[in-house]
Amino acid sequence: MRFKPSFFMQDALAVAEALLGHFLVRRIGNRRIVTKIVETEAYCGVEDKGCHTFGGRRTERTEAMFLPGGHAYIYMIYGMNFCLNVVSAGKDDPQAVLIRAVEPLEGIDFIKENRKGIVKDTDLTNGPGKLAKALLIDKTLNGCDLVRGKELFIEQNLQLPDFTIVSAPRVNIDYAGEFKDKPWRKYIAGSKFVSKP
């Protein structure tokens, strides 16, 4: 079952926590990958020094973050990896949630083809660049609709179990000054599939 668009209109911090335990689905032709979101990071917009849109920066790269909540913001990092973000809050309020790690549920064979050489199941999708590669996510999906989309979308887990949410500082944003220690990384306690336990 899909979320209502209004689910993504909350601020990034709320969406980062609310997405945990729900499903990220990728469809390519008749192949299908289903994963569970286990780790996220909130990037809180113009106020947040760690965010690409800090100070209202609006460039070609960050344009997708200005879309209404529920769209995808995908960018290349270090010349070799892509990162998937879920745009949050309203139009022209450029916040986003970075999907840092997911747990493969369905289509693991397909994921293994995309992640050649990786043997351990827990190493397939435990990092933003890794999961992008595993789900064949690249810039062609930038700006796509994760609420109504067909190739890449988010589904509600109607049997969401109880779990504890751990808050921790975000990763690799040493340049963010006083924002670098904010506990805006969120993950499911005890999950074997998070990037940094």
Place this chain on the structure above:
DNA sequence: TCTACGATTTACT
């Protein structure tokens, strides 16, 4: 135009 560097991964010591 030109330059520096990053919301990372991987391999190697």
Place this chain on the structure above:
DNA sequence: GTAAATCGTAGAA
């Protein structure tokens, strides 16, 4: 533990 890989983008010139 450290470092290389690798290139689009932001910001400066």
